[in-house]
Amino acid sequence: MSSITADTPLRNRGFVQLLSYRILAMLSYQMVAVTVGWHVYELTGDPLALGLVGLAEVIPYICVAPFAGYLVDHVRRRRLGAVACLGLAITAIVLVGIATGRIATSGTWLIYAAVALTGSVRSFLTPIYNTLFARILPREQYARGAGFGSVVFQLGLVLGPAFGGVMVAWAGKGVSYGVAGVFAIAAGLALLMLHMEEPHIPTERAPIFSSIGEGLRFVFGHQILLGALALDMFAVLFGGAVALLPAFIKDILHAGPEALGILRGAPAAGAVIVGLWLARKPPEKGAGRLLLMAVAGFGLCIIGFALSRHLWLSAALLFASGLCDGVSVVLRSTILQLATPDAMRGRVSAINGIFIGSSNELGAFESGLAAKLIGLVPSVIFGGCMTISIVGITAKFAPKLRRLDLRELH
Numbered sequence: 579m580s581s582i583t584a585d586t587p588l589r590n591r592g593f594v595q596l597l598s599y600r601i602l603a604m605l606s607y608q609m610v611a612v613t614v615g616w617h618v619y620e621l622t623g624d625p626l627a628l629g630l631v632g633l634a635e636v637i638p639y640i641c642v643a644p645f646a647g648y649l650v651d652h653v654r655r656r657r658l659g660a661v662a663c664l665g666l667a668i669t670a671i672v673l674v675g676i677a678t679g680r681i682a683t684s685g686t687w688l689i690y691a692a693v694a695l696t697g698s699v700r701s702f703l704t705p706i707y708n709t710l711f712a713r714i715l716p717r718e719q720y721a722r723g724a725g726f727g728s729v730v731f732q733l734g735l736v737l738g739p740a741f742g743g744v745m746v747a748w749a750g751k752g753v754s755y756g757v758a759g760v761f762a763i764a765a766g767l768a769l770l771m772l773h774m775e776e777p778h779i780p781t782e783r784a785p786i787f788s789s790i791g792e793g794l795r796f797v798f799g800h801q802i803l804l805g806a807l808a809l810d811m812f813a814v815l816f817g818g819a820v821a822l823l824p825a826f827i828k829d830i831l832h833a834g835p836e837a838l839g840i841l842r843g844a845p846a847a848g849a850v851i852v853g854l855w856l857a858r859k860p861p862e863k864g865a866g867r868l869l870l871m872a873v874a875g876f877g878l879c880i881i882g883f884a885l886s887r888h889l890w891l892s893a894a895l896l897f898a899s900g901l902c903d904g905v906s907v908v909l910r911s912t913i914l915q916l917a918t919p920d921a922m923r924g925r926v927s928a929i930n931g932i933f934i935g936s937s938n939e940l941g942a943f944e945s946g947l948a949a950k951l952i953g954l955v956p957s958v959i960f961g962g963c964m965t966i967s968i969v970g971i972t973a974k975f976a977p978k979l980r981r982l983d984l985r986e987l988h
Contacts, residue, residue, distance in 0.1 A: 586722065586857075587715055587719050587722055587723040587726055588726065590714060590715065590719075591773065592714040592772060592773055592774045593711075593714050593715055593723065593726075595768060595771065595772045595773070596707065596710055596711065596714060596772060597726065597727065597730045598768045599659070599707070599765050599768040599769045599772065600707055600727065600730050600731060600734070601730045601731075601733055601734045601737075602761050602762075602764045602765035602768055603663060603666065603703050603734075603761075603762065603765040604730075604731060604733075604734025604735065604738060605734050605737060605738045605741070605758070605761040606663075606666045606667075606670065606738075606758045606759070606761040606762035606765060607666055607696055607700060607738075607758070607762075608734055608735060608737075608738025608739055608742065609738045609739075609741055609742040609745075609754055609755075609757060609758035609761070610666075610669065610670060610673065610693075610696060610742075610755065610758045611738075611739075611742075612738065612739040612742035612743055612746075612754075612838060612839065612842055613673070613742045613745075613746055613751050613754040613755055613758070614631055614673070614689060614693060615628055615631060615821070615823070615824050615838075616743075616746055616751070616824055616835055616838060617673075617677065617689065617751050618630075618631055618686055618689060619824040619825065619828070621686055622686065624950075625822060625825045625946050625949040625950060625954065626946045626947060626949070626950045627686065627946070628821055628822060628824060628825065628946050629821065629943040629944070629945060629946015629947055629949075629950075630690065630943065630946065631689075631690065631693055631821075632821055632941070632943045632946070633943040634690040634691075634693040634694050634697070635693045635694065635696055635697035635700075636697060636943070637694070637697070638694045638695075638697040638698040638701075639697035639698065639700060639701050639931070639932075640932055641698075642697075642698045642701045642702075643701040643928045643929075643931050643932045644790045644793075644925075644928060644929075644932075645786070645790075646701040646702045646705055646924075646928050646931075647705050647790070647793060647924045647925035647926070647927060647928025647929065647931075648786050648789050648790055648924065648925060648928075649702075649924070650702065650705040650706055650709055650923075650924030650925075650927070650928070651709070651789070651921065651922065651923070651924035651925055652789075652924075655706050655709055655710055656706075656710075656769050656770055656772055657770075658702060658706060659702065659703065659706040659766070659769045660766040660767075660769050660770050661699075661702075661766075662699040662700075662702035662703055662706070662766075663699075663703075663762050663763065663765045663766030663769065664762070664763075664766055665695060665696075665698065665699030666696060666699055666700075666758075666759075666762035666765070667759045667762035667763050667766075668695065669692045669693075669695045669696045669699075669759075669762075670755045670756065670758040670759030670762060671755075671759055672688070672692045672695075673689065673692050673751075673755040674752050674755040674756050674759070676688055676689060676692070677750070677751040677752040677755055678752040701928065701931060704927060704930070704931050705923070705924045705925075705927035705928045705931065706769075706924075707727075708914070708915070708923055708924075708927040708930075709923040709924050709927065710772070710774065711723060711727065711915065712915060712918075712920060712923055713774060713775075714774055717916075720912060720915045720916055721856075721860035721861075721862075721908075721912045721984065722857050722858075722860055723915075724860075724908050724911040724912040724915060725853050725854070725855075725856040725857025725858075725860060725908050726853070726857045727911060728849065728853035728856070728857075728904060728907045728908045728911060729849075729850050729853035729854055729857065731849075731907070732846040732847075732849035732850045732853060732900070732904060732907075733846070733850055734846075735842075735843065735845070735846030735849070736843040736846040736847050736850060737843070739838065739839050739842030739843050739846075740839040740840070740842070740843045741754070741757065741839075742754050742758075742838075742839065742842075743835050743836055743837075743838045743839025743840070743842065744836060744839055745757065746835045746838075747834065747835045747836045789925065790925060792922070792925070793922055793925030793926050793928070793929055794929060796918075796919075796922060796926060797926060797929050797930075800917060801976055801978045801979065802866075802913060802917065802976070802978050802979050802982055803913060803914065803917045803918075803926075804976070805972055805975075805976030805978070805979035806869065806909070806910045806913050806914075806979060807910070807929075807930055807933040807934065808933065808972065808976075809869070809870070809873055809906075809968065809969070809972045809976075809979075810873070810906055810907075810910055810933065810934055811933040811934060812964075812965070812968040813873045813876060813877065813906070813965045813968055813969075814934065814941050815941045815944060816941065816944065816960075816961040816962075816964035816965050816968070819880050819883055819884065819945060819958045819961065819962075820841075820842060820845065820896075821941065821945050821946060822945050822946065822949055822954060822957075822958065823838055823841050823842060824838060825949065825954055826841075826892070826954065827841065829954065830887065830954065830955070831887070831888075831889050831892060833889055837889055840889075840893055841889075841892060841893055841896055844893045844894075844896035844897045844900065845896045845897065845899050845900030845903060846900055847897055847900060848896075848897040848898060848899065848900025848901040848902075848903075848904060849900040849901065849903055849904030849907065850900075850904070851901065851904070852900075852901050852904035852905055852908075853904050853907070853908060856904075856905070856908045860908075860912070860984075861905075861908075861909065861984065862983060862984040863983050863984075864983070865909055865912075865982050865983060865984045866978075866979045866980045866981055866982030866983075867980065868905060868909065869905070869906060869909045869910070869979070869982075870969050870972065870973055870979075870980065872902045872903070872905035872906045872909075873902065873906055873965065873968070873969050874965075874966050874969045875898075875899075875901075875902035876899050876902040876903050876906070876965060877962045877963070877964075877965030877966040877969070878962065878966065879895050879896070879898045879899035879902060879962075880899060880958060880961060880962035880965065881958075881959055881962035881963065882895045882898075883895040883896055883899070883958065884955050884956075884958035884959045884962065885955070885959070909984075910934075912984060913982075913984075914926070914927070914930055916984070941961075944961070945957060945958070945961065948960060948961070
């Protein structure tokens with residue numbers, strides 16, 4: 579950006595502090611993710627084992643997320659977020675012990691257990707961010723704020739894998755895990771230092787399962803919100819090529835661990851660029867059509883990546899997929915913030931996390947299983963074709979989303 583305009587959310591100190599928390603937490607668990615992927619494939623040489631890493635994270639994520647949303651709506655958000663960041667740090671410490679041999683283990687079961695802890699605590703991170711986002715920014719800045727939030731999120735996706743890949747190559751897995759633990763502690767401290775007034779916590783709380791059910795009924799009764807979440811979920815589920823990057827690098831592209839950082843970071847680099855653009859010029863008219871076209875473009879890029887045999891062409895195609903995904907992320911985030919009542923932000927955000935966050939890990943498992951059954955390249959081509967098919971289905975069955983103008987939600 580060449581300048582900061584008067585109405586930019588970046589003039590809001592609390593928002594900048596919140597973004598600091600988000601990127602530090604992202605750096606932590608993305609560094610762990612890229613290092614664990616390399617660690618597990620190094621031990622097993624099996625693409626299905628990479629898929630099981632995703633499954634080990636998503637099962638506890640899905641189980642904990644509804645209760646995480648309830649807690650976010652009913653307790654102090656900053657303290658809860660700091661505890662979640664501590665959980666990320668504990669995961670990193672355990673993995674340091676495994677990588678350095680200080681914790682004796684056979685096979686990969688303890689690595690999967692550490693990943694499961696990450697999944698449990700990660701279910702708190704985004705609901706906390708989304709509820710504090712709505713407290714810090716005025717409603718008219720939600721679209722711009724979502725753009726900057728997407729940029730920071732994607733920067734974490736760029737820098738985390740890049741740091742992880744470089745550190746694995748130059749300093750070893752233990753150092754990579756250790757730095758991830760430091761970032762997790764820093765994220766918790768950033769959240770505790772956030773200056774803002776949290777909403778009043780009611781002394782009487784609704785029964786937990788009744789409260790969770792209320793959030794579910796809201797999401798499933800809102801065609802635009804449900805359509806946006808379902809579109810992104812199934813696109814990520816079937817377009818999960820990133821989970822197979824260690825196998826592509828070793829078996830198709832014949833490169834080393836530093837290439838893993840490049841390819842993991844390429845989609846996020848594209849999303850950063852489009853996020854900065856949309857933060858300056860947030861889309862309103864034709865937002866629904868733009869969302870559908872972006873997800874279809876993502877599917878085409880994934881098919882192209884599967885067919886590539888050159889490292890930099892693969893990186894370029896993943897970069898283009900990030901441009902498309904960045905549009906989807908900003909639009910979905912804006913829809914989520916504008917459509918959700920304040921009292922339900924934690925629960926709705928947790929449901930969003932089940933749709934979106936879990937789909938990354940389920941996508942990793944689907945990709946690993948499909949690669950085992952039909953081969954590495956055919957599995958990714960299949961995923962890209964399914965993503966494009968999902969766009970057509972969503973356009974047909976969610977006409978309100980297809981015709982969406984964001985000004986209707988203000």
